[in-house]
Amino acid sequence: MLNLPRWQTLVIIAIVVLAGLFALPNLLPQSALDAVPHWYAQSRINLGLDLRGGAHFLLEADLRSVFNERLNNLSDTMRGELRKNQVAFREVTVDPGGAIVVTLRDESQRAKAIEAIRAVDSGLVVSGQGDTIRIAYSDQDLFRKKKEVVDQSIEILRRRVDETGTIEPTIVRQGDDRILLQVPGIKDTTDLKRKINQTAKLTFHLVNEDIAAQGAIPTTMPPSTFLVPTREGMQELRRINPKAAEEINAANPRLTPEQICRRFQPQCIPVLKRVVVGGEDLDDAKATFENQQQGGRPIISFAFNGAGGRAFCNATRANIGKRLAIMLDNEVISAPVVQSAICGGGGIITGSFTTQQTQEQSLLLRSGALPATLTIIEERTVGADLGADAIHSGTVAAIVGTILVAVFMFVAYGPLFGGFANLAMLVNMTLVFAGMSLLGASLTLPGIAGLVLTVGMSVDSNVLIYERVREEKNNGRSPFSALGTGYERALTAVIDSNLTALIAGVLLFGFGSGPIRGFATSLTLGLVTHLFTATIFTRMLLAAWVRWRRPTELTI
Amino acid sequence: MLWKPLHLVPAHTKFDFLGKRRWALGLSTLINVVSLLGVAFIGLNFGIDFEGGIAIQVRAKEGAIHLDSLRETVGALHVGEVALQEFGDNRSALIRVQRQEGNAQCVAHADNVMKRRAGDGWVVKPGAPNTGDVQFTAPGALDATGWRDAVSRVGLTVLERQLPRGTANVANIDMTPEQRAEWCQQVAIKLVEDAIGDKYELRGTESVGPKIGGELMHSGVMAVLATLAAIAIYVWFRFEWQFGVAALIAMLHDVISTVGLFVLLQLDFSLTALAAVLTIAGYSINDTVVIFDRVRENMRRYKKMGLIELLNFSVNETLSRTLMTSVTVFVAVLALVLFGGPVLYSFSIAMLWGVIVGTYSSVWIACAALVYLKLRPEQIRGREEEAAKARP
Numbered sequence: 001m002l003n004l005p006r007w008q009t010l011v012i013i014a015i016v017v018l019a020g021l022f023a024l025p026n027l028l029p030q031s032a033l034d035a036v037p038h039w040y041a042q043s044r045i046n047l048g049l050d051l052r053g054g055a056h057f058l059l060e061a062d063l064r065s066v067f068n069e070r071l072n073n074l075s076d077t078m079r080g081e082l083r084k085n086q087v088a089f090r091e092v093t094v095d096p097g098g099a100i101v102v103t104l105r106d107e108s109q110r111a112k113a114i115e116a117i118r119a120v121d122s123g124l125v126v127s128g129q130g131d132t133i134r135i136a137y138s139d140q141d142l143f144r145k146k147k148e149v150v151d152q153s154i155e156i157l158r159r160r161v162d163e164t165g166t167i168e169p170t171i172v173r174q175g176d177d178r179i180l181l182q183v184p185g186i187k188d189t190t191d192l193k194r195k196i197n198q199t200a201k202l203t204f205h206l207v208n209e210d211i212a213a214q215g216a217i218p219t220t221m222p223p224s225t226f227l228v229p230t231r232e233g234m235q236e237l238r239r240i241n242p243k244a245a246e247e248i249n250a251a252n253p254r255l256t257p258e259q260i261c262r263r264f265q266p267q268c269i270p271v272l273k274r275v276v277v278g279g280e281d282l283d284d285a286k287a288t289f290e291n292q293q294q295g296g297r298p299i300i301s302f303a304f305n306g307a308g309g310r311a312f313c314n315a316t317r318a319n320i321g322k323r324l325a326i327m328l329d330n331e332v333i334s335a336p337v338v339q340s341a342i343c344g345g346g347g348i349i350t351g352s353f354t355t356q357q358t359q360e361q362s363l364l365l366r367s368g369a370l371p372a373t374l375t376i377i378e379e380r381t382v383g384a385d386l387g388a389d390a391i392h393s394g395t396v397a398a399i400v401g402t403i404l405v406a407v408f409m410f411v412a413y414g415p416l417f418g419g420f421a422n423l424a425m426l427v428n429m430t431l432v433f434a435g436m437s438l439l440g441a442s443l444t445l446p447g448i449a450g451l452v453l454t455v456g457m458s459v460d461s462n463v464l465i466y467e468r469v470r471e472e473k474n475n476g477r478s479p480f481s482a483l484g485t486g487y488e489r490a491l492t493a494v495i496d497s498n499l500t501a502l503i504a505g506v507l508l509f510g511f512g513s514g515p516i517r518g519f520a521t522s523l524t525l526g527l528v529t530h531l532f533t534a535t536i537f538t539r540m541l542l543a544a545w546v547r548w549r550r551p552t553e554l555t556i
Numbered sequence: 557m558l559w560k561p562l563h564l565v566p567a568h569t570k571f572d573f574l575g576k577r578r579w580a581l582g583l584s585t586l587i588n589v590v591s592l593l594g595v596a597f598i599g600l601n602f603g604i605d606f607e608g609g610i611a612i613q614v615r616a617k618e619g620a621i622h623l624d625s626l627r628e629t630v631g632a633l634h635v636g637e638v639a640l641q642e643f644g645d646n647r648s649a650l651i652r653v654q655r656q657e658g659n660a661q662c663v664a665h666a667d668n669v670m671k672r673r674a675g676d677g678w679v680v681k682p683g684a685p686n687t688g689d690v691q692f693t694a695p696g697a698l699d700a701t702g703w704r705d706a707v708s709r710v711g712l713t714v715l716e717r718q719l720p721r722g723t724a725n726v727a728n729i730d731m732t733p734e735q736r737a738e739w740c741q742q743v744a745i746k747l748v749e750d751a752i753g754d755k756y757e758l759r760g761t762e763s764v765g766p767k768i769g770g771e772l773m774h775s776g777v778m779a780v781l782a783t784l785a786a787i788a789i790y791v792w793f794r795f796e797w798q799f800g801v802a803a804l805i806a807m808l809h810d811v812i813s814t815v816g817l818f819v820l821l822q823l824d825f826s827l828t829a830l831a832a833v834l835t836i837a838g839y840s841i842n843d844t845v846v847i848f849d850r851v852r853e854n855m856r857r858y859k860k861m862g863l864i865e866l867l868n869f870s871v872n873e874t875l876s877r878t879l880m881t882s883v884t885v886f887v888a889v890l891a892l893v894l895f896g897g898p899v900l901y902s903f904s905i906a907m908l909w910g911v912i913v914g915t916y917s918s919v920w921i922a923c924a925a926l927v928y929l930k931l932r933p934e935q936i937r938g939r940e941e942e943a944a945k946a947r948p
Contacts, residue, residue, distance in 0.1 A: 050899075058768065060738075373714070378763065381760060402888075404890070457884075496849055
């Protein structure tokens with residue numbers, strides 16, 4: 001009754017061998033890792049920040065003030081629209097509850113007022129009665145906008161923290177308004193905070209059309225003008241001439257845009273040095289579509305704050321037909337032609353864009369300043385040497401724990417059955433390691449504690465089975481029957497006890513963060529793999545042994 | 557063969573566990589009441605995870621650590637309550653500083669740090685009253701980039717719109733009082749860093765702001781309650797409702813007495829401690845379920861046996877396994893206590909206690925609860941027979 005069909009035995013052996021293969025890279029020294037294929041060497045357990053050292057931040061975005069400011073700007077626009085439509089109003093105020101309240105002079109103009117408001121943004125929720133009109137974002141809209149603000153902050157953080165692309169920070173959204181930022185390998189967080197504070201430089205300049213019209217770029221520029229490479233030009237340059245890109249990055253002092261243009265000849269545009277509007281005045285930019293009547297093409301729409309809007313209005317009125325270059329960190333990301341004076345506090349950029357391009361460009365436009373204040377509400381840093389200490393003590397504890405348990409099992413159940421139990425334990429550990437490698441889970445110090453506990457608990461099933469076999473043997477059964485019955489009867493207890501412990505593990509995972517989650521991961525994974533080793537792997541071992549030795553006497 | 561199997565207990569024990577249930581109940585009630593009273597009147601030694609605050613691991617650059625002088629140095633900084641303990645070896649210590657209030661004192665600290673790190677010309681003052689605003693005055697005019705670099709020296713993250721337009725030598729950074737309180741944690745870390753940095757190496761820093769601490773506490777309590785409820789419901793479905801309630805009582809017993817241990821030893825009650833509590837609940841139920849499983853099996857097999865006799869019999873039958881498993885887990889955890897290092901110490905001690913108390917509660921509390929819940933074997937058998945008849 002212990003025997004398994006041959007194919008099942010084969011599957012078990014295959015699983016164990018595969019697990020061994022996946023767990024192996026964790027034990028190999030670096031020299032051996034260099035010799036094996038990259039994808040295989042990569043199958044390793046990540047060390048958590050508490051073991052490898054690094055900084056962990058939980059940042060909270062101040063969404064409330066973002067929306068207050070947006071409502072303020074919106075109320076400015078509303079005032080303008082109402083005046084334009086000749087709606088008389090007593091006042092337009094922003095309610096701290098997150099709404100704009102318009103008080104009309106004449107109740108009869110209500111319908112006209114609402115029409116004007118809807119023309120600004122048809123997604124707004126308009127309520128109130130008599131002479132007051134309440135305008136608020138819809139819940140759906142609010143949710144989407146909040147998500148946008150947080151996602152945008154994440155994008156910007158990624159750009160700033162990982163300028164070089166080698167730091168591999170973890171930046172994820174947590175809950176409604178939080179961002180988890182984990183940066184391995186750094187100890188001094190002042191520099192990191194400085195980077196968070198950094199702003200990408202976004203500016204609007206007029207293109208010097210006189211020079212651009214000459215075709216070939218002259219060797220000297222008038223003092224009011226400088227040459228700036230375009231983003232596409234730089235991308236092209238990086239692609240065809242990677243050496244040049246390296247040289248530009250390494251140059252010290254940094255090359256000016258004009259020097260880059262002269263030296264490497266990417267596509268460049270002559271622009272006037274005077275800044276029309278700065279990125280700090282840009283409130284929002286998003287990818288959208290123009291009206292169906294106009295063709296429904298993907299466009300980028302953007303909005304300025306009050307000061308920016310006025311400056312932009314003056315500049316566009318005086319320069320219709322000329323191009324306006326949008327510069328981000330010394331590259332021109334776009335240079336649309338001014339079609340008309342843009343005085344509504346914002347505008348649109350049209351062109352032959354794809355949806356993807358408009359999304360990318362609007363993200364670039366937004367990536368100047370962070371949209372919301374990020375307050376650090378939790379910070380944990382671990383120095384690399386402290387992490388090394390933790391790895392050392394964790395490893396020692398794990399090895400000593402494993403040896404103690406193994407010795408005890410040998411003493412309690414003898415070389416044979418104790419050996420089976422210890423083999424099952426080792427296979428279990430291998431499975432846990434393989435599982436963590438495959439899942440890309442992080443091993444933390446509490447995670448090591450979870451592994452040690454798993455060692456202690458993973459011989460439990462063998463204990464349950466052996467004790468049951470002892471009982472059955474004492475009840476006068478033959479060795480074969482005692483093994484079979486003992487195994488079978490112990491099984492329900494094995495499964496029930498593991499499943500209940502599993503409940504605790506899973507809930508712990510759901511609750512925990514960082515290191516605790518590491519503990520829950522290794523413990524839960526240990527319990528799951530334990531179900532496999534306890535129910536199937538041990539059975540295979542016992543069955544193989546019985547078939548081989550045909551015991552007449554059981555020493556257990 | 558020379559080797560003889562080890563039997564921790566003889567094969568057929570007939571220990572009258574349930575006969576001693578009143579003693580056990582008395583003892584457990586006492587432990588639990590004392591634990592709860594301890595929590596109420598002495599209080600748990602909450603780590604920074606739940607209360608907010610700062611924890612800094614330091615190591616003396618030379619020689620052994622002098623806790624007294626270190627305590628004096630940090631205490632003189634006026635950052636609120638400070639607790640020190642040796643951590644790991646005699647060169648290392650853990651400094652704990654209480655959660656920071658966003659008050660004027662903190663702004664004075666910021667002024668201090670700014671003068672030391674950016675130069676004497678700097679002044680940091682509170683802004684408008686009843687707000688969290690902070691006013692920075694620079695020795696000369698700065699542009700936005702200069703301002704950003706400057707304020708990040710005191711751990712402040714700002715937006716462009718919070719900074720002055722163009723160049724200016726005064727910046728009024730608007731903040732809510734809550735934001736300022738969070739920032740003050742950063743200021744306190746810098747202050748401690750400056751004060752002890754020449755003699756001690758800062759190996760790791762943790763800072764939990766006022767807001768997150770309360771949330772972690774809340775979600776921690778919810779996690780414990782959810783775990784207990786989920787396990788009890790599972791046991792109820794797999795067995796009978798009495799078993800579910802008995803399991804719940806046993807787990808509550810373990811959780812409360814573990815919390816009591818934390819009060820008694822004044823161990824640091826942190827997130828890892830909470831993980832220990834949950835793991836103990838999971839471990840204890842593991843034991844309990846094995847015994848329950850045997851009780852159920854024996855109920856079917858020995859139809860005439862009374863409840864107490866049946867429970868005693870089942871506990872005795874599984875006793876050997878119960879002790880064996882306890883020993884294996886115990887030795888594994890012992891390795892953690894001895895070698896796991898200072899960070900895991902509280903966790904490991906709690907687990908060690910949990911193994912003992914979990915085993916005890918499975919035998920006495922869970923089974924005794926079944927007696928008091930008036931589990932009626934006849935009823936269950938009757939129902940099972942009916943069910944068997946219903947199946948053709």
